[in-house]
Every structure is written in C-alpha cells, then in structure tokens.
Amino acid sequence: MREEELVDRARTMVRGGGGRLTRPREQILRTLARLGGHPTAGQIHAALGEEDAPHLSTTYRTLESLCAVGVLSHVHVDHGEPTFHFSAAVSGRPHVHAACSGCGSVVDLPTEVVAPVADYLRDNGYEPHLGHTALSVTCPECARD
C-alpha cells in the first residue's frame, strides 16, 4: 500500500472513531508511513523533523492514543523498546513478527505461519495474541558472523 493511501485510511479510521486529527497525530501518521517497518517511539520522534515537532512526551502520548483507537499497534521486541506499525485494520495486512536478538531487526511473517499455535491455544481455551510480541530469532546476517 502506498504511503499516502495508508495515511488516508488511518485518517478515516481516526475520524470514524470520533477522534480529532490533531497536528501531532497527523505528523506521526505521516512519519510512520514514510519510515515504514517497525520503528520505536524514539525513532519516530527523531524522524519528525525540527520544524514544529511536538515534545517527546507528546509523541509518546500520541502514539498511545493512536493505538487506543486501533489505528496503530505496538509490538514488544525482546529487551528493546516496543515498536510501532499500522494496525491490520489500516494496512489490510495482518502479520506477526520475528525480531533478531543480535541486531534487533524485525521481519513480518504471514499469520498462517503461526496458525497451528493459535489453533492449539484456542482448542485449550486460550485466546492468543501472537502479534503482540515478536518471536526471538537470529537473522541470517547475524548467524553468519
């Protein structure tokens, strides 16, 4: 999905939930779409640019509020800070994650990969949240050295 389309869908969802498109929300949605991938709050904040950038605490609060309205979601990665991405409702691309314990890189995996795990959990009465934490892996590059 193109950056602009992603941001448009996010805006529609914010308004649909009765939310306001405040300036920090708009800035963060645009920045996250431009960055792509799974940046941390600090990385998003650093990429907002000098001009009219909100205070760091506003960035944190805004990210939290965008998660609360379902536009973004966060992923916990090993020992690192949580990372943020557009929710499946916005991106139309449900996925789970694997994060390298060496370099911290995060890759998206199709949800089908973990379907047997999800089925097993549901069969035993557990509701899985498999997208909430990343699987811990060593990426091919880190495995090489």
Ligand SMILES: [Zn+2]
């Ligand atoms: Zn993701």
Ligand SMILES: [Zn+2]
């Ligand atoms: Zn790695």
